Amino acid sequence: MSGAVTRPGDAVVVESPTFYAALQALERNGLHAIEVPTHPREGIDLAALAQVFERHRPKACWLMTNFQNPLGSLMPDAKKRDLVALATRYQVPLIEDDVYGELYFGARRPAPAKAYDGEGWVMHCASFSKCLAPGYRIGWTAPGRFTRAVTRLKLSSSLGASIPAQATLAAYLEKGGYDKHLRQLRHALSVQQNALLQSVARHFPDETRTTRPDGGYFLWVELPAHVRTLDLHRYALSHGVSIAPGPIFSARGGFDHCLRLNYGHAWDERSEHALATLGRLVRAFSAAA
Ligand SMILES: Cc1ncc(COP(=O)(O)O)c(C=O)c1O
Secondary structure (H helix, E strand, O other), rough: HHHHHOOOOOOEEEOOOHHHHHHHHHHHHEEEEEEEEEOOOOOOHHHHHHHHHHHHHEEEEEEEEOOOOOOOOEHHHHHHHHHHHHHHOOOOOOOEEEOOOOOOOOOOOOOOOHHHHHOEEEEEEEEEEOOHHHHHEEEEEOOHHHHHHEEEEEEHHHHEEEHHHHHHHHOOOOOOOOHHHHHHHHHEEEEEEEEHHHHHHHHHHOOOOEEOOEEEEEEEEOOOOOOOOOHHHHHHHHHOOEEEHHHHOOOOOOOOOOHHHHHEOOHHHHHHHHHHHHHHHHHHEEEEO
């Protein structure tokens, strides 16, 4: 998406922390990431974003308004409206990565920022990767005023998406099982989030802080300040437990004592055992410091 509105050497705004693959994609395309602080509940800091727009004139801004990876933040509607107004004022294309928007635990799907986009500066993107299966490699976009540029880029880069995969998905959507599947998935994720939160409370030190997102797959965890999660990650792996350490979510470093936990799997004895192991390691790291 960023290829339709940028050239190598351009600056692109991302959230901080952000999904590491976004940082990798920018790097691969020769783009310079400018990281803007992002609140664990309400999303990107709009005052800081306005300053970056004013000072650096970035060519795009790539963010997740709904259940951000890794924080799980959900931007309130009024803030989404302000975000779109800001991007429109500075004429900065807003690449809205909304792959988690359907995975809400509340009563209704949160609106995307695209809902407030009167002038076409929002390039809304989503896919079936998080709701059905990543293997289809099928997604879609509503890129507003950049539709022609995106279409041209898609044609020249991959001609088009796989027809058999699209036909399979279309048949599935027509049969009407998707809504039921989504309801079950949302329910399962919310139950699993609860189990994970309770397990963290049981096993981690009292100073631990976690987000409690209203949807999505991830918890963001802040450990006591001196616990280095890159080291914790290595130790945990040698005990058969995989975590995503905070520093991988920023190109600038930082988030040394933070980590992302995933509640995408059904909760069972193995999960409880993994969390107990992790909690024991965190306590040992904490005591050693
Ligand atoms: C925020 C975010 N965007 C995009 C993707 C990838 O989506 P896709 O598989 O449709 O390329 C992921 C997958 O982890 C993600 O977390």
